[in-house]
Amino acid sequence: MEDRHLNIKKVLITAFILIFSFVIIFFSALLTNNSVSSKKKEKTSNVRTLASSKIDNNSKKITSKSNTKKNKNAENNQNSKEDSEEAQEKSANNDQQQSQDQNENQKNEVEENENQESSQNSLGVLPVPNPNSAEQIKSIYFSDEKQVYLTFDDGPSNNITPQILDILKEEGVPATFFVLGSRAELYPELVKREFDEGHYIANHGYSHKYSQIYASVQSVIDEYNMTEQAIQRALGTADFHSYLFRFPGGSSGGPYNDLKAEAKNTLWANSIASTNWNCLTGDAEALGRTKEELLARLAETANGRGSLIILMHDAADKQPTADALREIIPNYKNQGYVFKNFYEIFKQQ
Numbered sequence: 001m002e003d004r005h006l007n008i009k010k011v012l013i014t015a016f017i018l019i020f021s022f023v024i025i026f027f028s029a030l031l032t033n034n035s036v037s038s039k040k041k042e043k044t045s046n047v048r049t050l051a052s053s054k055i056d057n058n059s060k061k062i063t064s065k066s067n068t069k070k071n072k073n074a075e076n077n078q079n080s081k082e083d084s085e086e087a088q089e090k091s092a093n094n095d096q097q098q099s100q101d102q103n104e105n106q107k108n109e110v111e112e113n114e115n116q117e118s119s120q121n122s123l124g125v126l127p128v129p130n131p132n133s134a135e136q137i138k139s140i141y142f143s144d145e146k147q148v149y150l151t152f153d154d155g156p157s158n159n160i161t162p163q164i165l166d167i168l169k170e171e172g173v174p175a176t177f178f179v180l181g182s183r184a185e186l187y188p189e190l191v192k193r194e195f196d197e198g199h200y201i202a203n204h205g206y207s208h209k210y211s212q213i214y215a216s217v218q219s220v221i222d223e224y225n226m227t228e229q230a231i232q233r234a235l236g237t238a239d240f241h242s243y244l245f246r247f248p249g250g251s252s253g254g255p256y257n258d259l260k261a262e263a264k265n266t267l268w269a270n271s272i273a274s275t276n277w278n279c280l281t282g283d284a285e286a287l288g289r290t291k292e293e294l295l296a297r298l299a300e301t302a303n304g305r306g307s308l309i310i311l312m313h314d315a316a317d318k319q320p321t322a323d324a325l326r327e328i329i330p331n332y333k334n335q336g337y338v339f340k341n342f343y344e345i346f347k348q349q
């Protein structure tokens, strides 16, 4: 009997231990689960707190703005404030547009500078005075050397000069521009481009009105100086001096012949040479000349000469000149001519 009792006791104790262990495991599992979910809840609430603090910040900003508005409203009346805000917005847009434009301009400038760097280093330099320049220029007129000095007077013009510069660039040849001071003031950027692309900038006076420039020797000198200053402003340097003048209508002949001779001496006394031409396209001789007529006139006047100083014009009505130039350059290249400008004479020896 006792044995049976003992066995029953053992079974009960084992069963009790098993049930107790199970209960403990169950509750501990339950507790663990609860703590995880409470942590999750905690995290969520933290995110909510952050989010709400952000909203709070935003609302603070909005509030502070609206306070500013209120304050402003207190100072100004509503209508004028709206007007000024609209103006501010417009000006902000304008500023943005301007800064975009500026960026684009700067980009273009950088690109242009990169393109011009090679010519600027080798050619776009300041002329220097040459005590033998008058004699050397005269010798070009009668030289047998096959050389071409392309010269353009009366510019710059915003329609023809850029075309001529493009052609010169495509062909890789230098030229000389006898600019008018009055035109250089209108299109300084074209004078700058001529210079930067290695062409020689020379002086053709300011007004091109014969009665004005040839009123006295002093008028010639004054127009020369005004034009030098216009070029200096266009190039951004007061160190530029052209040392070369071309008299409107040529340096001799006509009703102002004596005055021109006197002015020429006065200029030369100041190391300023002058030059005419020894052949021409006739693009200023008559209105409406065709490209073919210009080419024929050049062939006629240049015939038999080794060295050519060709008179042309880059004024606004000289489209046939630009068209003719497209043929003139390759024509002379094919005949073995070398293209030069007056840096040949006014450069550091």
Ligand SMILES: [Zn+2]
Pocket (backbone or CB within 6 Å): 153, 154, 204, 208, 248, 249
């Ligand atoms: Zn002229």
